[in-house]
Amino acid sequence: MTKVVGTRLKRKEDPKLITGHGSFADDIQLPGMLHAAVLRSPHAHAVIKKINVEEALKVPGVVAIYTGKDLEGKIGPVPTSWYVPDCDLKEAPQYPLAIDRVRYVGDGVALVIAEGRYAVKDAMYLIDVEYETLSPAVGQKESLKDNAPLVHDDIENNLAFHWKAGTVPEEVCEKAEASVKQSFYVQRVAPSPIETRAAIGRYNPGTGELTLWCTSQNPHIHRMVLSEVLDITEAKLRVISPDMGGGFGGKIGVYPDEALVGFAARDLCRPVKWIEERSEHFTAANFGRDEVIDVEIYGQKDGTITALRVTNTHNVGAYLSTMGPGVSTIDFGLMITGIYKIPYASCETFGVYTNTTPTDAYRGAGKPESTYQIERAIDLFAKEIGMDPVEIRRINMAQKEDFPFTNAQGLVYDSGDYEKPLTKALEMVDYQKFREEQKELRKRGKLVGIGFSTYVELCGFGPSKVAGGIGFQGGIWENATVRVHPRGSVTVYCGTSPHGQGHATTFGQIVSEKLGIPMDDIELVFSDTKSVSMGWGTYGSRSVAVGGSSVAIAADRVIDKAKKIAAHELEVSVEEIVFEEGIFSVKGSPSLQRTFKEIAKSANMAWNLPEGIEPSLEASSYFDPENFVYPFGTHIAVVEVDKETGQIELKRYVAVDDVGRVINPLTAEGQVHGGLAQGIGQALWEGIVYSKDGQNLTGTFMDYAMPKARFFPKFETAFTETLSPVNPIGAKGVGETGTTASTPAIMNAVMDALEPYGIKDIEMPLTPEKVWRAISESEGK
Amino acid sequence: MGNEKVNVTVKINGNEKRAEVEPRTLLAHFIRDNLGLTGTHIGCDTSQCGACTVLVDGQAVKSCTLLTVQADGSEITTVEGLGQVGNLHPMQQSFWEKHGLQCGYCTPGVMMAAVGLLQQNPNPSDEEIREGLEGVICRCTGYQFIVDAVKHAAQLMRETEAEVQLVGEERL
């Protein structure tokens, strides 16, 4: 069999992207197209007293200005898509433009439509809004208090949801020989795709069809939700995700702005384009994380962990985003014990409304946070009982023979061999040697440290019946159609919606290997609800495990049918047909054969088909996996801290990941690298900071530290391959490993470096000042 | 004030273009909207991300921080002028081969910045490449394969140059 899967192929996507022929949203020009701008609230919390658009309407080229009141009754609220059950979830309606009250800086107040991208801004700046400001609720802990300002008058204590899972009997804690309590803040960060959000609407009054190009990681979810918001049937609403400049979770959400563009295009019967500005993105696009996590970990002096109690207080922002409620509950709370066999665990999550921009999924969504708390807590526990961080992990982690392994919260991990990547990573970093060197360096006053993260994550969403059980408003199966054309080339239609991951290449490799045809003969179609029958999009490291599997199954079905045709033509039984490298041949008589191309032609011409076989060569699959997949691995960071300034130098970073079957090692490594940069960014540099009055003080790339090339050493990466039994490919998902694993590895390394000072924790991001302060305070003691 | 348009002439990717623009027109918008060359992207408001980087008179500059009127009379090269499918510039070839891009949005700017870097330093070390890419932000790749790509491109370009020289000498 030709080996295509598992090879480092160059990407099919790249030629257009490296020559400037991509087609991103802002590249789309339609005849008669208007531009849109959204005037946003400068206040975190205020009553809208009056909006005066008179001056703005005088700007040449202005076509229309809509306020929230103008749209009342014409456009519905944008709902969340995750009604987590049994948590008393209270959803406040989010109207695409605020009607009488703004609830965060960035809340839409007016929509301006004009000829040209310059005129629309000129007009926007001339709209005069009179506000009466109100006290804002900002931090989640404060906003839960009785006297806190209410974001929504009818939602008491700003409590959006209160979720619990698992119990820890009191006597288990009492019997513990050691315990550690620690509060962590996994701070708010900005997903920050380099392309901001965008939407373009075009309405055909003749057909009643509305086409919406928008920066969506899941166009079919957008279609489903927006058809309700805009009151248009799904059959008349076409959503297309053009080439997209990254997403990272920030483009999962169905946003008010997209609904507004669709509305305006239909209302004005002209195409409308909205391109978000970066500064706007920092107020109006969903952020990630923002969870205060209080952990209690209990165990014995021999290193056995016996119980884990976790409370997560999650700042959900002013409204519930598309995936928001699921992040700190299902995604986080069921994974709190990580790779460890901890017998008892409990999680209690408070979702809190605040007068800030909503938070949603961000690369990893809940799993980076759960990994952070357990990997930090286990290190603190090891320190408490004087044990090596590697040893305590080995004592508690699930062993190869434990699989399928059921964690304390009842999730069944598909497959795993945690020792394998751990051993490999320790070899790569040469752990013993490092510890010896560290001793010497410490004597010379140098602060070097090593940090571990032995993680597992919950990926590959499906299965759909579980989605129903956890309140997710979608199925999470995947669809693929493999269509073979008369002359033998193939088009594959897929329900996932790539935006940088390279599915055209990896899915192409799956098809190429299955059908034995060259990559160049395979075209992939994604991201258009009119071409692709259905799909649930790209997030949660699900694309290869679920979408790729669907492709593989559809390709197998094509082969099955083709075999029947070949058997008919070669006048043998189907059982006698062997298919290898694109050739159908007869067992024992290899000269009797048909090529894939010949069968493609036969099937499409249909001149001589076997009885009961319909014309054409095409097959579809709707794959719904029986379980999630659980990638795992070991990451190790080595850092040096400058004790005079608190600056941290990342000296080495070793990542050994087990993501099941690797389709293309080149793109898989790329996924790991990108995730690492983001996860390390969370630990060291990135962080959205709000002032007490709810202003984002980090609202540009001048203030919000996006990692740059010079921040990193060369990453040292490797894979081990433990196949997943829950899909035909054996893949587990690679997209989120980097962000999930790296943040605690960095923190643990810095805390190890600071061990001589007895410093146990510093809040992220580890700015030099915070580290310097911790050292100074410890020296002052 | 501010309603008078200004005539500009630029040579873009070898073609001379004349236009009448508002003085406030950013070069990035002129390239994209007026000239229809949409390979040059915009990623931030503050001149940090470098997605809009083009060559003006051979030097890498951020076209979102330049008014079109400032570039009047200049020669501009965008990613479309760097090389085409079938005739790729070594930088494009290397980004493809080394997987220096994922979503591809920052890529044109990163490649133009890297071309600018190699003009100033034709044989940079990994560290010099990382420093030299200070003016671009990529959110996808973690930069490692970008560094590999730039290094590879530098090598290809040095080899090509050597070849050109050799051919030249032979002709002598």
Added chain:
Amino acid sequence: MIPSKFDYVRVNSIDEAIQQLQQLNGEGKLIAGGHSLVPLLKFRLTEPGALIDISRIAELKEVRKEGNRIVVGALNTHFQVANNQIVKEHIPVLAETVRQIGDIQVRNRGTIGGNIAHADPAADLPAAAHVLDAKIMIQGEDGAETMDMESFVIGPLITMLPENSVLTAISFTIPPSHTKSAYLKFSHPASGYPVIGVAVVAGVDENNMIDYAKVAITGVGDVAYRATAVEEKLLGQELSETVIKEASQYAAEDGEIANDLFSSEEYRRNLCKVYTERALKAVLF
């Protein structure tokens, strides 16, 4: 981000620039590289009626040696300054400083005159300007005048550049030949501006006594400053680690150190000491 409307005129001489400034009566703003101005325009933090483009005035592009000083025309880009032979030979600390401004793209376009005239408190260049006793050369309605850094920059983004005048050049002292220099910077991870930048020009005589010491610090407060207290503690002392360490304790004395989101006043005071000590060691050892 779209600037508000303005008119545009390109001038070919300093006189023409001054005439335009006069005619526009306060509504005109000069633009050279535009790398300080265009970002402000885009955010509509400044909305001039007209821009006067001085970027093609040939007489503002010279670099020349005049006696014991180097005169750098205002229109030289950071890249040009960093690679200028005269600069590299006589005032290498200027080259070393501008090489660390922003990034390649910014250095290709931003000009030394624009940078000084913008008076950004977080700029790198003022540190080098201070240790090289920079004189700001100005051409105005009433002829030419010269100001030193202290009197020119009086606050964040505020200068004493007279109305209707053009910053034409900056002149720098050539330090004695036995001195060495350095610019040491801690970049803000997002903006790339210095959280602190320390420029040092210093030297010792044949008896290892410190006989020349200029230290300037930028990025830590509203304006860059000469750390004269440090210089005084160094001058006349025999070079030693202790002398440097002790002198560096005074690095924050002459500045007004400010807080911001990234670093507090207290932390910056610490950085002043640490970076001054490190810069001095780099130069003197």
